[in-house]
Amino acid sequence: MKVGLFFGTFNPIHVGHLIIANYMAEFSDLDEVWFVVTPLSPFKKKSSLLDNHHRLAITNIAIEDYPKLKASDIEFKLSQPNYTVNSLVHLEEKYPMHEFCLIMGEDNLKGFHKWKNYETILQNYELYVYPRISEGSTENKLLKHPKIHQVNAPIVQVSSTFIRKSIKEKKDIRAMLTPSVWKYIDEMNFYKH
Template identity: 70%
Template sequence: MKTSKKIGLYFGTFNPIHIGHLIIANYMVEFSDLDEVWFVVTPHNPHKIKKTLLEDHHRLAMVQLAVEDYPKLKASNVEFNLPQPNYTVNTLIYLEEKFPDQNFCLIMGEDNLKSLQKWKNYEVILERYHLYVYPRISEGIVENQFSSHPKIQRVPAPVMEISSTFIRKSIKSNKNIRPMLPPEVWNYLDEMNFYK
């Protein structure tokens, strides 16, 4: 009989994935009870403008390159074939049907927790899934109606103040931001001349 794994889903456009994402995902898998973390590459976040995104397959390729050496971290393109825009609740239900043996949880930053009540069917998410929340410095600890929810677990992961937006702007202005990206991702971006 298959043993059920606890899988943390880390959603994002990862445009591009950077060391901040990797550090958080790796911390979650090493210092919480999660067995794996899947980077779910979102084709279109309903709250983001599509035109600023690199094509889906390029963002997925960079995530795959970034996690190659981390057996507990995986890249997932599950949302590529789901109706767009993608809503987390639909993806969770789809994954549950596709992998009935696995136990899926959500990983999110403190900032997302703040706006959770704006999410589609957020009550269903809270009822059925555990949320692992990592801190964001700009937000501090958010006290809201979810603060003491039994399904919400705060994980004291390192606070990462690197954003994909900052990386894209820096590349455009010809700054060397190599240390902020996994080397394979930097090489890919550089060869493809992305964000310039």
């Protein structure tokens, strides 16, 4: 089975994440897409991050009607700060029958050369890159790499940061979340303060 790994804090998971993941599962050669909920990115501050178990719960709620999408807490058990290369090794040991690939936005590919052991990742894993509108878009030489596949997934300009800020400002952003995710966030009073 070929599994695409979509790493992120998913704080919270929104329709943009679902559209990309579902597109990858339906329109590429990936059999499943796993949302790997990360405890803390080495590049992000922790202040506005919901607890791991809440973000995992929200992700599971969001994907309950999508059999090709799964949520993974694999990184919760790894020592922090964790790096993608360690997660890949861990997943391969745990699921030797699966072939794992990485899913990332074109904007993340720009900084990919800064990732720990990025050459090793590129040597051993395929990357599925979806388009993102970003400032100062420049041609990325990595896009021509044989292990990198550009997937023409829809561009959705929604961010978790925008959603958190909007909830705090008491804006109605329900359309950007699945109804069940909105209900959970609202009932738990997340992001309101």
